[in-house]
Amino acid sequence: MRLSPQLLLPLAFCCMQRVTAQAPDTALAQIQAQTEDNRVKLQAVLRPLRQVAGAPEAFYSYFWELGDGSFSFAKEPQHVYKDTGTYNIRLFATNNYDDGKKPRSLPRPVKVKTKTILAANTPATFFSGEGALEMKANCMPLPGEDMVVVLGYRNKKTSTPVNGSVMLLYNEKQFAQSSFDMADARTYHQERKIGMDSLWAYAGWQPDNGKEKAGLFTASAPYYEKPVARTQLMQALKQEINTFQTQNVYRVEQVQQQEERFMFLQLNTLPEMIKDTNAVVTITGLFIPDDPALEMERFNLELPIVASHDPNKMMLKNSRMNYRVTGKSRDIVYKVRFQNTGKGPAKKVAVTVVVPGMLNTGTVELVESKPACRWCDSAYAGGSCIDTIIHKDSVQFVFSNIYLPGTLQDGVNDPDSTMGYIKYKLHFGKGMVKRSFVSSASIVFDKNEPIYTNRSTGRFKKGVSPGVILGYGFLPGDKPDIGNRNTTLGVTLSEYAPYKRYWQWELFVQRQSSYEHFIARRDGGDTLIDNRDYKLIYRERYNKVRVATIEVVPLSLRYNFNSWLGAGTGVLVSATLHKTTRQMYRAVIDPATQGAPALADKEETSTTNSFDTWRGALFADVQVGRVRVGPSIGFRFLQYTNPAYQVLMAYASWKF
Structure with a gap:
């Protein structure tokens, strides 16, 4: 069939319009770098956001790898390099409240020709606790996309350098499908990947004819003498390993006092991963020091599976339960995450959660919150506090007199500072039966319109x-x-x-x-x-x-x-x-x-x-x-x- 010339022009115009509309969704993100001596200022050119109807204003969140073991969550970071050389800068931008694909970018090499002894960088805030190991992810896992897990370890307890091993455990055995595949591990302090045999050797555990040889930790003890602390450590370590399908071990050495180091682990979130967006997957990190006087440390990174990038989310830990062993006194633990995406700080945040009929609101108990506040009935006048208002079918958690920065606020470069959460638990009521139960939450920042989270569904295994x-x-x-x-x-x-x-x-x-x-x-x-x-x-x-x-x-x-x-x-x-x-x-x-x-x-x-x-x-x-x-x-x-x-x-x- 031959088209008339009168139809060709409109058809060509429609095709051009379609290509133009799709191109920004697949276009690569561009990294722009302005270099002056050893100082580099970075900017990103990203496709226009495609607003999800009815959602809060769409925005990008940023994670930059700066090529020397440093990183930044700022939109336009500046960084001073200590040494000359060529550094590969990577950008991972996440589109929040946007219905398009996450932007992809290629590493941008930046050449530094000037060397300096001191680099006047403001270090990124990473460690929130007192432990030697923590992890953060640049986004929540969405099937078919990649994500970066920043693994930080440090020596905060001893004045002597620390040697040991860092283990990353992922793909839990409780799920039939694998969730992640390691795409790349970028290290900057001579960390090297080792096998399990090497880990046991460094840990002083080498079974030989039913007896443990003297290893790094038992050099002064006879080979037939069981080091009780190390035996317990190995039992705990094996128990951790048996929970996961995949483990990667890295050898770390000479971590100086107060030194902080970072590894960047790029994981592909597999399309065949569990499709239940109520599920929470866990990535576990272990720091196993060589010094027998130091304890093994563990950090769990809990990540809810998402269908889209939404910083406000409700999660139910262990959303699929065994009814045979679930009693009325079992703890049902929820976590509601929220983020202030506004241009200014929030002083009051009210989180209202709908409690399913099978659960007893009278048993609600606050486990943890961020920001951490005292109860309002014990706080001084005008002080930061949290209160609960309990109804028959809902519970409201109210943060008062707090300061929660907004992601669009000037001078805010740490996304963690704009986020908060409540973690609470409750029990089943008298009418407990084997059926699904659904909960959700609404979040109000100051006097703004409420933001509604996903519906979190708890289910029982058939058995x-x-x-x-x-x-x-x-x-x-x-x-x-x-x-x-x-x-x-x-x-x-x-x-x-x-x-x-x-x-x-x-x-x-x-x-x-x-x-x-x-x-x-x-x-x-x-x-x-x-x-x-x-x-x-x-x-x-x-x-x-x-x-x-x-x-x-x-x-x-x-x-x-x-x-x-x-x-x-x-x-x-x-x-x-x-x-x-x-x-x-x-x-x-x-x-x-x-x-x-x-x-x-x-x-x-x-x-x-x-x-x-x-x-x-x-x-x-x-x-x-x-x-x-x-x-x-x-x-x-x-x-x-x-x-x-x-x-x-x-x-x-x-x-x-």
Whole structure:
């Protein structure tokens, strides 16, 4: 088909408009560097932001690697290099409240020709606690994107240099999918990657014929003497390793007193990682010093999985729980993160959380907060404090008289200073059942409009519940080739403590039942018994049958109306497990020849068969008692085919 010239121009214009609209979303970020002697000023040229409708104003957050082991979170950082050389500067920008892709950039080499003894840089604030190891991420993990974890370690406790190992553990075994893949590890202080064998050697743990050799930590002890502290350390270390699928170990040496060092670990967030945006993945860092007098230190970096970059988020720790071991007194721990994205500081922050009906607001307990404040009822007038307002279905946490800078505020270069959080716990109430529960939060900075977080959903794992069942069935009337009564013993398998609808599988074995099947009868006649003639009243032919049956319910849909009443329907398949058929003759002798009526039975032939008869059935039943977990009784009606007949069965069951 040929397009007319009149249509070509509008079509070309539309294509150009589409390309123009898409180009900024995929364009590389540009790093601009202004160099003067050994001072470098950096700027980023990024694509225009694409505002998410209804969200707070979109903005970029920045993380710069400066190529010499330094970094900055500022928008336009300045850095003074101590030595000459070429430094590769990297930019990782994150688009918040933006529906486009995260900008990508290439390393920008910057050449410094001037050397200085002292570099007048303002060090980036990194360590918030007193430990030797901490980690921070430049953004939350979004499947298909990369992220950078800054691992910082230091020597703050000893005046002598510290040697040791740093271990990074990721990809938790509790998740079937791997979450991260290490793309690059950039180090600046001669850190080197080592294997697990080298780690055990440095840690003084080298098993040899069941005994530990003397290593770096036991040089003065006999090889057969167990260093208790080191043994406990290794046990703790192995326990940590067993929780994760992947570990990387780096050797660090000669960390001077008060010296801070940083490693930059670039991780690809795998697209196949767990898609549950309520889940929280953990990356664990361990610092294992060589000095046996120093303890191993651990830092957990908890990262919520996100669908978009939103600094305000509600997280539920362990969002998938095992109902079998979850009691009413179990701690349910939530964390609400918030960030002031305004142009000025916030003095009051109110976080209102919706509490699901299954949870008891009366058990709420504040675990931790940032900024850390005392309770308002014990604070001095006008002092920074936090208070809680508890309602039936919600709890409000109110920070008062605080100073929380805004990300767009002049002079604010540390994004951590603009962030806060509350971490609280509560317990289940009396109406705890096995169903999902949803919570969310709204955040108000001063008198601004509220910002709403994601919906955090708690779920219970299905679990497996085995059970036993004992039934007694009877037929309303005589049926050919069918025993009128039978007793069955079976097992069941279903979801543990289901709330409403669930599937169940069943297997039954019926005990051997006996019945007689009449074939034919002849009146009168003569017979010969022990070479003597007898006259007969009648002679009949019949079969004696003993049969054991196996029955399988491959599909049963059940529904619990509440904790005490349930019903179900399904399909049953029945097969003969073992069947013995004896062909018999019965003769009744005339008393005129015997003196009294006599009965004589004789077996003619006997046959044994297995799985020669198959039947199907549809059934429906009702059940009362502890129908979710525990004992119950029920009544079941079964309609069989081949041949058609009905069975009524009363049964008792117990689910574990």
